[in-house]
Amino acid sequence: MNLPALVGSLLLVTGTQVPLQVRQDHVLPVFGCGTGCSVETEQLTYPETMDDGWIRIKVIQRTWINSKDENGVYRTRLCRGDEDGCGPAESEIWLFADCAGEKFATSSNADRSDSWEQDVFYREGDWKGQPKFQTVHGNPFMRWAKLCPAESAEGREYIRQWYQKLFDSFKSIKNTP
Numbered sequence: 357m358n359l360p361a362l363v364g365s366l367l368l369v370t371g372t373q374v375p376l377q378v379r380q381d382h383v384l385p386v387f388g389c390g391t392g393c394s395v396e397t398e399q400l401t402y403p404e405t406m407d408d409g410w411i412r413i414k415v416i417q418r419t420w421i422n423s424k425d426e427n428g429v430y431r432t433r434l435c436r437g438d439e440d441g442c443g444p445a446e447s448e449i450w451l452f453a454d455c456a457g458e459k460f461a462t463s464s465n466a467d468r469s470d471s472w473e474q475d476v477f478y479r480e481g482d483w484k485g486q487p488k489f490q491t492v493h494g495n496p497f498m499r500w501a502k503l504c505p506a507e508s509a510e511g512r513e514y515i516r517q518w519y520q521k522l523f524d525s526f527k528s529i530k531n532t533p
């Protein structure tokens with residue numbers, strides 16, 4: 357089956373464009389951005405490899421916050437930008453991954469010209485060599501890992517073991533008389 361021809365035929369017959377849903381396999385669906393804050397990511401394009409080897413995809417990011425309503429009850433709602441001090445509620449941006457170079461970047465431009473680039477592993481200090489998966493950094497490792505599954509396997513296993521140790525610690529506290 358020729359998908360472009362099928363879509364073109366549907367467009368011709370119906371007079372409207374038939375939206376094709378992009379699978380959400382290459383984005384971290386939600387990540388934290390601080391206390392009571394989360395960022396939801398919707399993948400708009402499939403990954404493509406640029407001439408310099410970086411992978412890119414276009415996404416929409418939505419920032420959600422928890423705040424009290426008029427009755428004092430905490431509710432999750434879309435951020436109101438400057439009013440809430442959390443940036444734009446929704447933005448269309450590009451995500452980039454350099455799998456071999458272990459870097460992740462975001463940019464409003466498809467050519468990465470205004471990108472904010474980060475290492476996905478700590479390069480120095482006590483955590484040297486460990487993945488950056490914490491909220492304070494915007495979770496670059498796990499966002500990169502969705503685009504670089506083979507290169508991220510060891511780091512993902514480290515994170516799995518880290519969470520298992522944390523879980524076991526809580527379990528042992530719970531079972532302490």
